Amino acid sequence: MTMVPGNWYAVAAEHDVPAGHIYRTALGGNDQAIRELAIWRASDGAVQVWEDRCPHRGVRFSLGEVVGDELRCQYHAWRFAKGGACTFIPAQPDMKVPGSIHAKAWPVAVSAGLIWTGVDPVGEPPVLGEGAAIRAVPVARPLAEVETALAQADLPGLALTLQPLGDTETIVRGLVANGDCAAADRALAALRRQLECVA
Numbered sequence: 001m002t003m004v005p006g007n008w009y010a011v012a013a014e015h016d017v018p019a020g021h022i023y024r025t026a027l028g029g030n031d032q033a034i035r036e037l038a039i040w041r042a043s044d045g046a047v048q049v050w051e052d053r054c055p056h057r058g059v060r061f062s063l064g065e066v067v068g069d070e071l072r073c074q075y076h077a078w079r080f081a082k083g084g085a086c087t088f089i090p091a092q093p094d095m096k097v098p099g100s101i102h103a104k105a106w107p108v109a110v111s112a113g114l115i116w117t118g119v120d121p122v123g124e125p126p127v128l129g130e131g132a133a134i135r136a137v138p139v140a141r142p143l144a145e146v147e148t149a150l151a152q153a154d155l156p157g158l159a160l161t162l163q164p165l166g167d168t169e170t171i172v173r174g175l176v177a178n179g180d181c182a183a184a185d186r187a188l189a190a191l192r193r194q195l196e197c198v199a
């Protein structure tokens with residue numbers, strides 16, 4: 001079993017975000033404010049992790065639509081390019097959009113089938129096992145309790161990452177090094193029962 005500390009957090013599997021799709025999730029807790037995130041993939045395959053809030057009126061980007069290599073907000077159809085710059089405002093089609101209009105884009109890295117981000121990550125995200133199958137289970141317990149349980153657990157063949165979702169929920173993702181996905185599913189389900197039963 002491999003714990004993954006540091007400022008990079010896996011917030012989705014690559015297969016959660018095919019080209020042209022937006023995936024809604026969050027990151028936070030553990031004494032940090034929770035941030036809602038919109039993860040989207042442009043038609044050229046590039047992945048973006050943005051705060052899920054349009055800078056215009058605050059509507060969730062995750063309600064919008066990917067159009068080619070841009071994301072279009074659902075409310076007033078402003079368009080935003082990779083990196084977050086607003087490129088087009090339909091109500092003022094001839095206006096050069098000020099550079100100050102910008103989605104909040106987070107650092108992003110893709111590694112071992114996982115999409116990683118963080119508030120202030122350092123270096124590169126960990127490499128846990130290229131090509132391994134990925135399993136995920138939500139656990140209704142805070143990050144610290146899950147970390148403590150995992151430190152005492154015997155989960156052979158699984159490299160684990162944790163995504164805190166506020167103060168009461170954590171997503172546990174396991175990369176299955178030995179290919180035995182059924183065993184991994186059973187182990188993660190047992191871990192979840194153990195943690196939630198003692199709550």
Ligand code: FES
Binds near residue numbers: 056057058073075077
């Ligand atoms: S709220 Fe997004 S374009 Fe207006």
